Amino acid sequence: MSGFMDWILLAALSMLPFWEGRYTIPAAIAYGFDPLAAYLWCAAFNILACPLIFFALSVLYTKWLCNIDVIRRVYEACVRKVSSKDSRVLERWQELGLLVFVAIPVPVTGVWTATLLAWLFQLDMRKSVLVISIGVLIACTLTTLATIGVLSIQL
Template identity: 35%
Template sequence: MLPLIELRGAVPIAAIFSQIFESAGQSFNMPLAYVIIIIGNMIPVPLIYFFARRVLEWGSDKPVIGKFFTFCLEKGHKGGEKLKATAGKGLFVALLLFVGIPIPGTGAWTGTLAASILDMDFKSSVAAVILGVLLAGIIMSAVSFLGLGAILGF
């Protein structure tokens, strides 16, 4: 549960452990690991949705953290408005793809913060984030196992 890494780092690590365990004659339950990774990635989502924006707004006028918090809010609003203009009614799909395409800075936590700043409703935000996390997990699993297969020659 590390910001910006989230599932994108956990799935390859689980794939590596899977190969290590299997080469040692031990079993490793990759589907169970996948479920645990997804649950761990989703645990902070409600907290981020309901409180992160409030914390940023609260801290925006504080002496030490104010500039950074204001920057985060302004960047979020600017990016959110741009996304709204581009996506239009497809904001759900845009959030799903934002979370689901595994590139740095586009995970469940960042997507949830964006949904909060965009004033998306909680249920559709969480649904888009969950589907995005599942998509990212599938992509990362495929990349991890294909990459390990190429490296280890299996």
């Protein structure tokens, strides 16, 4: 299984929220894809989702969502909280926090959630994309190693 459409399917799955590379890689390997090729392809498309999500959030918010009172209030509350004195922890740990958040390959800690958090907290987009990308590489590496049996977790 390695036809053109199979690679397109892997790319699409790698960009889906809550699925991303951490689930696409094991599926790809199970269907006979080379582990290294699956890792590189899935990680690349998972990373590609990050700037696209930033852009989509910015456009959606400025064009439509800011006109919905509830959404605007939640967004403004997040911004106020971040800019308050209580946000020292976020200011100190924002990049490392995003990296660790994405690097741990468990559900809901992927690119989509991290990008949403970075956008809500108005973190620098370039730094956030870089840090989230490194987190994706770590998560995809751990997932690939676990899938091929190099890494195991004993409970």
